[in-house]
Amino acid sequence: MFAMKRTAPTERWLVGSALIALFPVSGIALALVWFAAFPEKIRWTVTAAVIGANLWFVHYLTETFVTRLRNVSSLLFSMIEGDYSRQMRSVESSQSLNEIVKNLNALSRKLSSEHTGTFESHALLEKVLDQVDVAMFAFDDQTRLRWSNRSGTALIGTSANRGKSAEELGLASFLAGEVPRVGEAAVAGKRRRWQIRRTPFREEGRPHILLLLSDLTEPLRREERDAWQRLLKVLRHEISNAVTPIASLVDTLPRIIQRPEKNPDWQEDLIEGLAIIRSRTAMLVTLMKRHRSIAGPSRPKLKMIEVAKQIRLVAAAESRIAVRLEPGPEVRLPADPEMLDQVLVNLVDNAVESALLGDGGVILRWQAFPSRGLFELEILDSGPGIANPEHLFVPFYTTKPDGNGIGLVLSRQIAEAHGGALSLHNREDASGARAILQLPLVPLRDPPIPSG
CATH class of the missing domain: 3.30.565.10 (Histidine kinase-like ATPase, C-terminal domain)
Known part of the structure; x- marks a missing residue:
């Protein structure tokens, strides 16, 4: 329909131009025939031949050039619609038109190659984003969900949620406020700690927002657990070093005292054992002081x-x-x-x-x-x-x-x-x-x- 509306005036112009160009020659030929002393039959035969030749020429011109122009228009319309598979045949009868056809075919091949490359890049990007352990959402200017990666879809439920507003999805709070930031919020009934990032982009001339949510709950808990384990390992080692000799001496010293026949130096052994206990106890006290200091200094007085x-x-x-x-x-x-x-x-x-x-x-x-x-x-x-x-x-x-x-x-x-x-x-x-x-x-x- 688009092509017909554009080519009808062109056809009329081309037919009119051809008839105007043929009129002088045809008029002279018919004048010579009708004003000369020719028989009636010859006059009408020549007249019919001239008119027929004019009509054939106009028809040929229309079919040759207008058809080519229609094909060019059709090819352009196909490229507008995203179909780059069509190609036109060369036009040997017209060098100018043939150049146009060659350039259009080259343009179609280039657009086809770029379209294929864009499609493959888009598919690769989709796969990469689906492997990222960060929930990603794209919202349009009406804050309606247009896209989400696999992590995002898993967070909000199903892909059927596309088209819903951020308010309906419980994500409206993430689209406001300063970014990047870390905060707690409930999504799909689960309250977690999130790192929130946003970035604007445009698609088809319309503004969109890309929202990225990183779940920090598990990494923070894992880091906290690892820190506690490291601290407990150090404390266990320090306390074990202090308590083991104390436990041994607490078991040994009563035996020394309760022996009926004591060694001459039993008092020295007792004093030495008590000194070790005192030393190890002091070590435990020092350990506790160190633990308090490592818990952090007070607020500085500036x-x-x-x-x-x-x-x-x-x-x-x-x-x-x-x-x-x-x-x-x-x-x-x-x-x-x-x-x-x-x-x-x-x-x-x-x-x-x-x-x-x-x-x-x-x-x-x-x-x-x-x-x-x-x-x-x-x-x-x-x-x-x-x-x-x-x-x-x-x-x-x-x-x-x-x-x-x-x-x-x-x-x-x-x-x-x-x-x-x-x-x-x-x-x-x-x-x-x-x-x-x-x-x-x-x-x-x-x-x-x-x-x-």
Whole structure:
């Protein structure tokens, strides 16, 4: 229908143009026949022949060119409809029309190839998204569900829910608020902890929203369970080391006292056994104190301090080696002086102990980044480096004979309680370790409560 409406005026124009072009020749021929002394029969025969020739020529012209144009229109209409399988035959009688046909056939093949590639890419993307363990939903501008991956479909029920609104699916709350964020919400009757992300996109010119929901409940529980297991393993080892000798002595000492015939040195054995019990009991008390400290420091009492001055004091107090300072700017920032001093002492002490195993060098340098609102202290040592970086912040883990395994953990908790961060890495420019302490230059409205 589309092609017919477009070609009918073209046909009339082409027929009219052909008749106008033939009129002078035909008119002259007929005038010569009718005004010359020809018999009547010849006049009518020639007239019929001229008219017939004109009609045949017009018919041929129409069938040849208009049919080709209709085929071109039909091919274009097929491509508009997404059918790229059709091809036109060459037109040897018209070079111009043949060029058009060749270009249209080439365009059809190119579109067919791109359509196939797009379809295959889309199918691959669908398979990949179905394997992702994140629920994904696409909503249109009316917040109606248009697509979901396998995880999303499993979360809301069946694919029959497509077309329903976010309100009906219980997902409306996820389409509002800041992202990314983590929050608890009930979906399909199950209350879980979600990481929520959104991103806008357009399809066929209309705005859509892609919603991504990651279920954090199981990973968080698994991480919490693993943390408890690690802690219990350490506590079990520490308590076993303390209690085993006590249990043995509690069983042995009464026998020494109850013997009818006592050894001359039985009193010394008794005193020695009680001393061991006292020592192991003190170890348990120390263990409990360590456990309380690792549960996290209290909220920092912030006040503006001269952090560079505090760094110099800690460096000057070190007597084992000379700590080298590379002074930075004089900076005032909000911090708890006692807590910050504890962090600085821990970090410098670790660096010095490590440097004593190397060539004895420790460097402290600092700088401020006002545009980022950040102060950064760098502590470099020339020791052997970090052998087990994955255990750096594991509670009670230590490689020192007299270490308690809580210094770095506590230091990081204090840094985070100030809204900062603490990280340790092996140096890339030389042997040794590099500790970076970052603190905010501006006070936090509500300093975070350290996690326990």
